[in-house]
Amino acid sequence: MVKHVRNTALALALGAALGVMSAPALAGASDSDRLNELQQKLDQSLKMIEALSNRVHELEAHQPAATASAAAPAPAPAPAPAEAQRLDTVEQKVAQIETANASRRGDDTGLPIHGFADVGGGTHNPYNPGLKGANIGELDFYLTPTIGGNVRSLFELNFEVSPGGTVGVDLERAQIGYQFSDQATVWLGRFHTPYGYVNTALHHGLWVAEALRRPKFLQFEDHGGAMPAHTVGAWLTGALRNGDGKLLYDVYAGNGQQIQGGLIDMRNAGNLHGSMMGGGRLGYQFTGGALEGLTLGVHAFTDRIDDDQMPANITRLKVYGGYVVYDTDSWENIVEFYAFNNEDLTGNTGSHRSNAGFGQFAYRAGWGVPYVRYEKAHFDQTDQFFAQQTNVNSGNSYYRSAAGVRFDVNLKSAIKFEFANTHQTDGLVGQYNEVLAQYAIRF
């Protein structure tokens, strides 16, 4: 009896030791590491049990009388199948729980929140050369509520710092649409105006872009851009597959913009005169063959833009242009060109021609992405459309040379550096050099 109690106590101690050995595995390590560790421990435990069981048989073989007299009602192997069955049942339950957990994640009725953020610093603010030092970039929330069927929705809510340093909130994109097919989706709301390549390929999340910032004239309106980057209206877009490529198209119309406080305003709530802007873009993307990765396109739009002067200046914008993009595993090369033939509708100054363009070449090396860019804008300053864009010198002519590099810290964060030399050729004529850094993430 004493021996029986002693043996039971030893067994309990050994089992408790197994449990303690298991505890650290439950505590900190990653799930798969933890499971591997537990599996190994279980294997060791089972081997130990087998060894002890063999020892029991050995001892019983040496004590035949005692073995016979102590024969238990159940046969010796009986505990093992019962325990094995229990283990099977437990494993099945775990599998069911895990499958149920996995299917609950990403429940269609939830609203996953994703987005981007960036901070930076340097000899200048990347959007306002008058400021120096560290800067907060943006906190950009990207929401795509699942509505069901072919209904699509997209909202991009952006907390950003203006060139003047104030923090504001902007509903950068607010689109509700319907996808008829792969070939046609119609969107209503506020969207990025479909011209060129950058304005619809690279949005507010700077992590997505290889370069630290957009070309100056293509910046968003409140960051010193000279173009109506946003439109509030309707947009039909799609792609038609054709052989080794696909035809890309966009047609859109929306509220005519206005220049307020020196910045283009996209008139989120409508405009006073009811005039509209409208345009289109046509492109061809090679998806196979020797030209795989090449996209060529043309675009044009017209707009009726007034400003907040008394009396207001009204300009009919007529913008044409084209783009070439070569996007592969090794290169992201982008060239865009814009020609303006604007008409003064109030000042009797006639037509004004201007132009702008840039070329960027980025090489996707394994260690990082170095890039170079040259951009130039020649804006006729007698054209009120450019003359009234006085905030952060949006409407002034300039040319800029830049070189930069992007390093991916991991799959969700990147550090970028850019060195640039900018010459202002209108307004505050002069040049300045910039050394910029940016830390951008996605979540």
Added chain:
Amino acid sequence: MRTFVRAILLLAVFFADAGTAPAAASTAVGARLDQLPQSWRDDSGRPLELATLTGRRVILTMAYANCHKFCPMTMASLRGMQRALDARGEAAEIVVVGYDPQNDKPDVWRQYRKTHHLGRDNWHFLSGSVADTERLARSLGFDFWVYDEHVMHGSRVVIFDAAGAVQRELAADNGHWDAAL
């Protein structure tokens, strides 16, 4: 002595139960190849059911054809795993499921394989419906979301044994699984 052995068994099973408590939902624990969505098309347009790949190890990951950032690193890692398998004389099926059903069609994957020189017969590039793609991703712990024409995704691979059960899962924050096998 039997009581001794029984006590050890009972306690070991008890702690084994605790050790196999449900893992966090971001892993593939519990998944089986034959329990995943089965209606896929390979890059030749033929139907392919994942359950038919049992009998060999299956190495499964997700990618999308327009990805020029991290998917190229993923493919490089898969090539490395294939070389390691070849060196051991071991056969396995390598499966890449497209994140972007709207774009990752069979003809697109066919061109992708041609461009990236991934023509081996044991490699399968699959296209499915939006619902099946999301279900498979959830079941195997592949987190992703779509940002316009970009797909934001992580980097992981799930290895199934010859019976179709998850043998191992690997995640890399840089797309490299050099020591995976």
